Amino acid sequence: TGLTALDYGFVNTASTKSNITYIDGDAGILRYRGYPIDQVAKNLSFLETAWLLIYGEVPSATELEGFEENIRRHTLLHEDLKDFFSGFPRNAHPMPVLSAGVSALSTYYEDSLDPNNPEHVEIATYRLLAKLPVMAAYAHKKSIGQAFLYPDNSLSYVENFLRLTFGNRAENYEMNPVVVNALERLLILHEDHEQNASTSTVRLVGSTDANLFASVSAGINALFGPLHGGANEAVLTMLGEIKNSGESVAKYVERVKNKEDGVRLMGFGHRVYKNFDPRAVLVKESADEVLVALGVKNDLLDIAKELEGIALNDDYFRERKLYPNVDFYTGVIYKAMGFPPRMFTVLFAIGRLPGWIGHWREMNEDPQTKIGRPQQLYTGEVQRNLPGLS
Numbered sequence: 001t002g003l004t005a006l007d008y009g010f011v012n013t014a015s016t017k018s019n020i021t022y023i024d025g026d027a028g029i030l031r032y033r034g035y036p037i038d039q040v041a042k043n044l045s046f047l048e049t050a051w052l053l054i055y056g057e058v059p060s061a062t063e064l065e066g067f068e069e070n071i072r073r074h075t076l077l078h079e080d081l082k083d084f085f086s087g088f089p090r091n092a093h094p095m096p097v098l099s100a101g102v103s104a105l106s107t108y109y110e111d112s113l114d115p116n117n118p119e120h121v122e123i124a125t126y127r128l129l130a131k132l133p134v135m136a137a138y139a140h141k142k143s144i145g146q147a148f149l150y151p152d153n154s155l156s157y158v159e160n161f162l163r164l165t166f167g168n169r170a171e172n173y174e175m176n177p178v179v180v181n182a183l184e185r186l187l188i189l190h191e192d193h194e195q196n197a198s199t200s201t202v203r204l205v206g207s208t209d210a211n212l213f214a215s216v217s218a219g220i221n222a223l224f225g226p227l228h229g230g231a232n233e234a235v236l237t238m239l240g241e242i243k244n245s246g247e248s249v250a251k252y253v254e255r256v257k258n259k260e261d262g263v264r265l266m267g268f269g270h271r272v273y274k275n276f277d278p279r280a281v282l283v284k285e286s287a288d289e290v291l292v293a294l295g296v297k298n299d300l301l302d303i304a305k306e307l308e309g310i311a312l313n314d315d316y317f318r319e320r321k322l323y324p325n326v327d328f329y330t331g332v333i334y335k336a337m338g339f340p341p342r343m344f345t346v347l348f349a350i351g352r353l354p355g356w357i358g359h360w361r362e363m364n365e366d367p368q369t370k371i372g373r374p375q376q377l378y379t380g381e382v383q384r385n386l387p388g389l390s
Ligand code: CMC
Pocket: 009, 193, 196, 226, 227, 228, 229, 230, 231, 256, 263, 264, 265, 266, 267, 268, 269, 270, 271, 272, 320, 322, 325, 326, 327
């Protein structure tokens, strides 16, 4: 059949061309549309970065204003869609609730479903960016038994999300600029990462001409896995277990090295970064700033730092080029901001959304796109007869 290579996990095979994000894993370089990640994270807003990823350039003031206005116009959820959150158990994890909610958008918005109609694609883009944080906040509110708030369109994107998540109807929500700025930066750092598992999923589903909502919903499910976006929650679980078990950090690292029960150092290692993860450097900076500014004494941060120190000086991790990745310190910051661990991966999803949209649109506009259909090497019986038949 002309099949030449077996490549588990696409370690050596490019599935597409792309001009959105550049990574040099050996040098620890990440650039959005050519701009270094630290410049972007320190100078642009989340929505400016979203525009950059989706449309290719930093927006002018007028373009940004129009974009923000289009997103604001779509923040409300259909009242019937709000009922949808009651159908899940109180203790439901918010990630499947979110993917189900995004999938359900296909049932409400007939004018957003045709991948070959640029107006549909445009409005689906605004709807997703507007509604995902609202749904995320509602999934949280449902799990703690509080009433949903309506979005307040006088607030910024990130402020609106914080108020919907932490505010209540009885009192005004006091915005803490330290939290707003740090969350904005963390979300920017997550906005795109070229062909990671969830983005590749979005592109693969989209390659069948499935609409943007259906494709992004699939991406959210891919992100849920603990080896991908779920790692930020898994890191905090790991740090908590170390703290509660009374086991020393060094002992825990020994167990990881001995691969006891398949235990891994969560938040360490990356398929592409084999030197350092440039996002992790910026996240660590934020961790120190936020925790000091909030006056939070966090023993989990101390454990994380001790863990990092031991691992970075250990041959097991050096030989395998395992370094802290973006998720190693994010959980500690999110916890200090007041998010429950189950919301951590949801925050990753909100951050990654512009990247998913940008890649879906790039795929959709590329005349060379074909339906994604990997090959296999068949290793089963070639042919045999059913028992009793000869
Ligand atoms: N702890 C201990 N050992 C590890 C780890 C780790 N976190 N990661 C890799 N290894 C070992 C692995 O056991 C293997 O050793 P050996 O050669 O002796 O069998 C070697 O390093 C290579 O590992 P691999 O699984 O072949 O590497 P990969 O490129 O397929 O996996 C990874 C990359 C991120 C899935 C992996 O490093 C991992 O599981 N990390 C922990 C989960 C995590 O933090 N994920 C978040 C990734 S960054 C955010 C995102 O994009 O989602």
